[in-house]
Amino acid sequence: MDLNYTPEDVAFRKSVRAWLEQNLPRNPIRTLEERRVWHRRLYEGGYLGMGWPKAYGGGDARPMEQAIVADELARASAPAPTNGLGLGIVGPTIVVHGTDAQKTRYLRKILAAEELWCQLYSEPNAGSDLAALRTRAEDKGDHFIVNGQKTWTSAGSIADWGLLLARTDPAVAKHKGITCFLINMRQPGIEVRPLKQITGSSEFSEVFMTSARVEKTDQIGRLGEGWAIAQTTLGYERGGRALARITSYASQYGRLVEVARRLKRHGRPLIDDPVIRQKLGRIWAELEVERYGALRTLTLLERGEHPGAGGSLTKLSYSEFEKRFMEMAMEILGPYGQLTEGAPEELRLEIDTAVGEQGTWAYAFLWSRAGTIYAGSSEIQKNVIGERILGLPKETRADRVGGAR
Amino acid sequence: MNFSFSEDQVLLRNSVRSFLDEHCRPAHPRAMMDDARGYDPALWNEMAKLGWLGLPVPEQHGGAGLGLVELCIAIEELGRAAYPGPYLATVVLGGLGLLLGGSAAQKDRWLPAIASGEKRASAALMEDALDWDPASTAATAVTAGDGWTISGVKRFVPWAHVADIVLVPARSPEGLSLFLVDPKQAGVALRRMVGIDLCSRWSEMRIESVRVGADAVVGQPGTAGPVLESLLRRAAVCASAEMLGAARRCLDMSVEYAKVREQFGQPIGSFQAIRHRCAEMLLEVENSHSAVYYAAWALEAGAEDAAVAASICKSYVSESARRVCGDSIQVHGGIGFTWEYDLHLYMKRAKALEPLFGDAEFHRELITRHVVGAR
Numbered sequence: 001m002d003l004n005y006t007p008e009d010v011a012f013r014k015s016v017r018a019w020l021e022q023n024l025p026r027n028p029i030r031t032l033e034e035r036r037v038w039h040r041r042l043y044e045g046g047y048l049g050m051g052w053p054k055a056y057g058g059g060d061a062r063p064m065e066q067a068i069v070a071d072e073l074a075r076a077s078a079p080a081p082t083n084g085l086g087l088g089i090v091g092p093t094i095v096v097h098g099t100d101a102q103k104t105r106y107l108r109k110i111l112a113a114e115e116l117w118c119q120l121y122s123e124p125n126a127g128s129d130l131a132a133l134r135t136r137a138e139d140k141g142d143h144f145i146v147n148g149q150k151t152w153t154s155a156g157s158i159a160d161w162g163l164l165l166a167r168t169d170p171a172v173a174k175h176k177g178i179t180c181f182l183i184n185m186r187q188p189g190i191e192v193r194p195l196k197q198i199t200g201s202s203e204f205s206e207v208f209m210t211s212a213r214v215e216k217t218d219q220i221g222r223l224g225e226g227w228a229i230a231q232t233t234l235g236y237e238r239g240g241r242a243l244a245r246i247t248s249y250a251s252q253y254g255r256l257v258e259v260a261r262r263l264k265r266h267g268r269p270l271i272d273d274p275v276i277r278q279k280l281g282r283i284w285a286e287l288e289v290e291r292y293g294a295l296r297t298l299t300l301l302e303r304g305e306h307p308g309a310g311g312s313l314t315k316l317s318y319s320e321f322e323k324r325f326m327e328m329a330m331e332i333l334g335p336y337g338q339l340t341e342g343a344p345e346e347l348r349l350e351i352d353t354a355v356g357e358q359g360t361w362a363y364a365f366l367w368s369r370a371g372t373i374y375a376g377s378s379e380i381q382k383n384v385i386g387e388r389i390l391g392l393p394k395e396t397r398a399d400r401v402g403g404a405r
Numbered sequence: 406m407n408f409s410f411s412e413d414q415v416l417l418r419n420s421v422r423s424f425l426d427e428h429c430r431p432a433h434p435r436a437m438m439d440d441a442r443g444y445d446p447a448l449w450n451e452m453a454k455l456g457w458l459g460l461p462v463p464e465q466h467g468g469a470g471l472g473l474v475e476l477c478i479a480i481e482e483l484g485r486a487a488y489p490g491p492y493l494a495t496v497v498l499g500g501l502g503l504l505l506g507g508s509a510a511q512k513d514r515w516l517p518a519i520a521s522g523e524k525r526a527s528a529a530l531m532e533d534a535l536d537w538d539p540a541s542t543a544a545t546a547v548t549a550g551d552g553w554t555i556s557g558v559k560r561f562v563p564w565a566h567v568a569d570i571v572l573v574p575a576r577s578p579e580g581l582s583l584f585l586v587d588p589k590q591a592g593v594a595l596r597r598m599v600g601i602d603l604c605s606r607w608s609e610m611r612i613e614s615v616r617v618g619a620d621a622v623v624g625q626p627g628t629a630g631p632v633l634e635s636l637l638r639r640a641a642v643c644a645s646a647e648m649l650g651a652a653r654r655c656l657d658m659s660v661e662y663a664k665v666r667e668q669f670g671q672p673i674g675s676f677q678a679i680r681h682r683c684a685e686m687l688l689e690v691e692n693s694h695s696a697v698y699y700a701a702w703a704l705e706a707g708a709e710d711a712a713v714a715a716s717i718c719k720s721y722v723s724e725s726a727r728r729v730c731g732d733s734i735q736v737h738g739g740i741g742f743t744w745e746y747d748l749h750l751y752m753k754r755a756k757a758l759e760p761l762f763g764d765a766e767f768h769r770e771l772i773t774r775h776v777v778g779a780r
């Protein structure tokens with residue numbers, strides 16, 4: 001056990017910090033184009049697709065280097081690159097399961113943000129029970145024709161391409177008849193309708209596919225292998241962001257402490273109130289415990305091991321923590337916490353929110369409700385932990401027999 | 406960066422576990438509940454032979470010279486076995502206390518005796534102020550000849566009734582000082598304080614004008630503050646390791662039970678209410694593991710955040726262990742509430758350690774002080 005960073009890691013961290021000092025955008029990013037510019041600068045710096053093969057534009061970097069870069073970006077409150085799903089989910093899926101031709105065709109364009117991606121998994125009737133999805137892909141000889149509806153598609157409204165799960169064989173058991181595809185979103189058969197979230201913004205959409213076309217060369221893996229592929233994609237992103245996530249929480253915590261110094265109740269700064277101090281102490285303890293957990297995850301990744309079902313513990317832990325953190329921040333800030341406008345300026349209530357932008361506590365609080373739903377809800381994670389780590393019996397389920405339909 | 410046990414550390418854990426599985430089955434703590442001493446000297450000697458009593462004691466003093474991580478590994482296993490005996494009191498409070506503050510002569514005299522199992526020790530850190538902050542010490546040490554006369558009342562002194570020496574903080578003219586007091590000495594009165602964990606022994610310790618010599622002061626008079634703070638941190642982390650062991654045992658028993666106990670024609674573990682509870686218990690146990698071993702490493706390595714890590718550890722594990730042990734009783738239903746069933750041994754151990762060396766609230770205030778500055 002040695003929790004010190006190696007001299008190489010320390011030196012690498014320094015070089016990233018120096019680069020950021022030089023290159024960090026001076027002004028807040030407002031348009032997608034500005035974000036692409038920033039994205040490309042990051043890529044040219046060697047800080048995107050770090051773990052991908054060099055042959056396809058990646059950096060063959062170690063997990064620790066990836067974690068350090070993400071961590072330094074968070075420390076500097078750097079804006080996020082665009083193409084989060086391309087970088088986090090789609091690229092890694094192509095790296096692991098794609099053909100050489102697919103890697104050559106797609107990976108560099110993801111890294112350069114020339115093509116933006118979305119993930120077309122969830123459907124109105126297939127959320128947690130993703131394998132119940134009904135979108136059909138029919139084999140037409142040299143291509144597939146896709147019909148169906150997806151929903152909660154993040155970045156759907158800006159995406160050029162989508163990573164799609166569709167049913168290719170309705171006759172077999174539901175997990176077995178699903179195939180994974182890459183689908184061009186810029187075609188007449190695809191209609192995207194943005195959905196407004198509780199945050200008031202529209203990061204996700206509904207996607208309707210009517211006789212949309214997928215090339216045969218855009219099938220990922222074998223026919224019927226889609227479910228297995230989807231299982232592997234969910235875990236890709238977590239390790240690299242392990243530390244960065246905590247660092248973002250820590251910088252938000254720093255803001256909370258500053259406000260607690262300025263905000264007074266009965267003329268006394270909140271920071272002097274023992275009840276508030278208990279809350280602040282509790283958040284910091286939990287936050288640090290999350291950081292220790294991230295270091296354990298990184299230890300595994302550095303040894304080339306995959307956290308496997310252990311990833312469910314990590315995800316459950318930090319997403320539930322984020323909710324508690326934001327709830328406690330709301331308690332500490334009182335009614336000010338809910339403001340999206342009109343707070344006394346001297347309180348300086350603005351923070352970095354989950355999406356890496358300057359925002360409000362209210363916005364961050366609302367976003368904290370999403371983490372325990374997407375990428376496998378907390379309940380699903382607990383099922384996985386119970387069954388796969390603890391070896392508890394599976395529940396009796398009505399769908400464990402028979403075909404998909 | 407490597408947050409995992411080395412091969413040697415895994416070996417240590419396995420050997421402690423297999424020894425305790427054989428020699429400290431639940432029948433053992435049960436047998437010790439009515440024992441006047443509360444521990445088995447034969448087992449104590451075995452532990453000495455295995456080198457456990459001198460784990461953190463430097464080799465020159467007859468110990469193994471290992472660090473806090475190894476010590477926590479052993480103590481976690483003791484918690485897992487609900488081991489009844491003055492281990493934490495002797496090795497941590499006494500041994501680490503002397504290591505942190507003792508003079509060369511004191512170390513020469515006491516550390517080999519601790520490592521060999523010949524002597525037992527403790528520390529009297531709590532008074533009526535109910536504050537673990539050493540600055541709250543009210544006991545006094547008045548200069549008398551070349552020594553002192555000590556008076557004061559200490560509460561919750563672990564295993565004082567079998568200790569050969571107790572570290573006693575008191576205010577001397579030089580400031581806060583730490584003294585070695587023989588609890589069997591005239592003027593010292595011990596009264597048993599019986600808690601729900603009959604395998605954890607505490608005493609009230611009344612010290613009335615007890616004369617001690619010049620060699621009784623630990624280190625230099627007036628310098629005890631930092632020593633006691635360091636000791637408190639280590640004791641808090643070691644107690645957390647023991648709570649973690651107790652919690653892990655409760656989790657393991659719950660998971661096993663949930664696999665075999667059937668109701669409504671199926672194992673109760675197939676009900677989500679039970680399965681999800683077990684998953685949450687595992688989450689808290691794993692997070693507690695992180696908190697304990699991070700803090701142990703940080704203290705050993707002298708990391709910048711060592712002090713706050715110790716408080717994070719104690720505040721987090723105190724509450725998690727309580728929840729996990731409590732939940733394990735719920736998972737078991739009626740049988741979990743019986744004296745016959747072993748769960749309560751571990752649940753009570755965790756409970757007994759929860760307030761010691763600072764409860765969650767005490768340490769949360771320290772955390773806030775570290776992070777945002779003093780009030």
Ligand SMILES: Cc1cc2nc3c(=O)[nH]c(=O)nc-3n(C[C@H](O)[C@H](O)[C@H](O)COP(=O)(O)OP(=O)(O)OC[C@H]3O[C@@H](n4cnc5c(N)ncnc54)[C@H](O)[C@@H]3O)c2cc1C
Nearest residue numbers: 119120121122127128129152153154370373374375377379
């Ligand atoms: C902000 C956001 C972004 C998203 N982005 C994308 C995206 O880009 N692409 C995409 O494909 N999807 C995306 N999703 C969808 C997300 O993956 C689903 O919402 C999620 O899988 C849950 O499915 P559902 O919404 O249908 O809820 P349901 O599955 O209907 O769940 C409703 C409730 O029932 C519980 N539940 C369900 N099954 C079980 C069970 N077996 N045991 C116990 N409890 C159960 C759930 O935990 C939940 O509490 C996004 C979601 C959000 C919130």
